[in-house]
Amino acid sequence: MKTILVAEDDSVTRMLIEKALAPLGHTIVTAENGKEALEQAERHHPDLVLLDVLMPQGHGYSVCRTLRERPEFTGLKIVFLSSKAYQADRNQGMALGADAFITKPFNVNELRSTISTLLGE
Amino acid sequence: MTLKFWGVRGSIPTPGPSTLRYGGNTPCVEVRCGDALLILDAGSGIRELGNALMAQGRPITAHLMISHSHWDHVQGFPFFIPAYVRGNSIHVYGCLGADRSLREVLEGQMEFTYFPVALDELGSAVAFHEVDEGQFQVAGVPVRAMYANHPGLCLNYRLEWEGKTAVYMCDSEPYDRLANPEDTAPAEEYVGIVEGIDPRLAEFARGADLLIADCPYTAEEYRQRRGWGHGSVEDVVQIAVDAEVKRLALFHHDPSHPDDKIDEMVEHARSLLTAARASTECFGAREQLVVTL
Numbered sequence: 001m002k003t004i005l006v007a008e009d010d011s012v013t014r015m016l017i018e019k020a021l022a023p024l025g026h027t028i029v030t031a032e033n034g035k036e037a038l039e040q041a042e043r044h045h046p047d048l049v050l051l052d053v054l055m056p057q058g059h060g061y062s063v064c065r066t067l068r069e070r071p072e073f074t075g076l077k078i079v080f081l082s083s084k085a086y087q088a089d090r091n092q093g094m095a096l097g098a099d100a101f102i103t104k105p106f107n108v109n110e111l112r113s114t115i116s117t118l119l120g121e
Numbered sequence: 122m123t124l125k126f127w128g129v130r131g132s133i134p135t136p137g138p139s140t141l142r143y144g145g146n147t148p149c150v151e152v153r154c155g156d157a158l159l160i161l162d163a164g165s166g167i168r169e170l171g172n173a174l175m176a177q178g179r180p181i182t183a184h185l186m187i188s189h190s191h192w193d194h195v196q197g198f199p200f201f202i203p204a205y206v207r208g209n210s211i212h213v214y215g216c217l218g219a220d221r222s223l224r225e226v227l228e229g230q231m232e233f234t235y236f237p238v239a240l241d242e243l244g245s246a247v248a249f250h251e252v253d254e255g256q257f258q259v260a261g262v263p264v265r266a267m268y269a270n271h272p273g274l275c276l277n278y279r280l281e282w283e284g285k286t287a288v289y290m291c292d293s294e295p296y297d298r299l300a301n302p303e304d305t306a307p308a309e310e311y312v313g314i315v316e317g318i319d320p321r322l323a324e325f326a327r328g329a330d331l332l333i334a335d336c337p338y339t340a341e342e343y344r345q346r347r348g349w350g351h352g353s354v355e356d357v358v359q360i361a362v363d364a365e366v367k368r369l370a371l372f373h374h375d376p377s378h379p380d381d382k383i384d385e386m387v388e389h390a391r392s393l394l395t396a397a398r399a400s401t402e403c404f405g406a407r408e409q410l411v412v413t414l
Binding site for chain 1: 216217219220253254255268270271272273274296348350
């Protein structure tokens with residue numbers, strides 16, 4: 001069993017994501033903003049982070065950058081899951097070291113398969 | 122609260138005979154809340170504002186609120202003369218960049234390759250304040266910030282002062298257009314709350330005495346420029362109607378639009394507001410226009 005951190009400020013979307021990931025059988029931990037995402041990452045050392053971009057108290061790009069700078073998170077998979085659908089934003093997210101960038105509204109099967117592939121399942 | 126427009130054009134300065142009435146400078150709006158001087162964006166319009174401030178002959182404390190770091194919103198900063206004068210204080214607010222600090226964002230365009238004076242050579246005391254979506258105060262003025270849908274990171278600002286509210290909604294495109302590019306109902310297997318975001322924009326502007334809104338395109342132009350990060354007259358009017366704002370300023374005019382075209386867009390917006398039975402007053406933002414709330 002792996003641990004997935006879902007960082008998403010919208011409570012309804014967060015719940016939808018948790019519901020979508022439930023069949024994968026992993027442990028899900030959540031965060032409501034960028035600051036909390038970093039705290040949860042330190043606390044739980046997840047295998048994968050699903051990261052919203054537009055969050056209060058630290059946008060997703062800054063969270064991604066911080067995680068990539070810290071050696072204790074080497075090997076962590078980072079997937080952006082954002083309503084920002086611009087190619088420029090996708091490019092920026094990938095340039096910061098993300099493993100994938102999925103736009104909302106997301107396809108449940110695409111989300112699950114992306115996660116499973118990244119977790120080597 | 123008094124506001125003065127110093128730059129109203131989007132993308133690039135457009136001086137010339139076809140833009141004389143509305144003006145060709147890129148975004149800059151001076152906001153006075155009592156003694157506090159707030160400045161929304163540092164497009165090329167900030168140069169003239171700086172000159173006007175210098176003419177007053179007094180030390181200046183300015184609070185510059187950057188919506189985002191695209192050129193047209195920061196390019197005037199190196200030409201803001203008060204920033205060069207010892208004894209002045211410039212507080213810069215804006216969101217943390219995707220891959221660099223707010224200071225580095227402004228510093229970059231003043232590097233040796235691009236400009237002869239470096240940021241750390243300015244005479245004034247320049248302080249940087251990285252802000253986020255949420256609520257905070259700027260010079261004692263309550264401010265709310267909300268991310269806009271625009272490539273990169275862009276903040277809308279809502280300022281409230283002595284019972285009056287101005288909302289600066291610069292560079293924003295409805296989320297649902299990109300989420301649903303074919304204007305069809307999303308497939309059933311797609312989930313995720315995107316349709317819930319656009320109404321939040323109207324909620325953000327709710328009851329504003331003045332909404333300054335990004336409005337570079339007609340509906341026909343928008344169809345060719347979907348995904349560029351901006352909206353159309355129809356989009357802006359819809360927000361104004363939903364939010365029940367008192368006055369709507371069409372702003373961030375497209376650089377290809379001469380004055381007559383902006384007149385047409387303002388008239389079109391007014392007809393849409395009338396059709397929606399809204400009491401919102403609409404005008405095109407133009408340089409030197411002063412609005413007192």
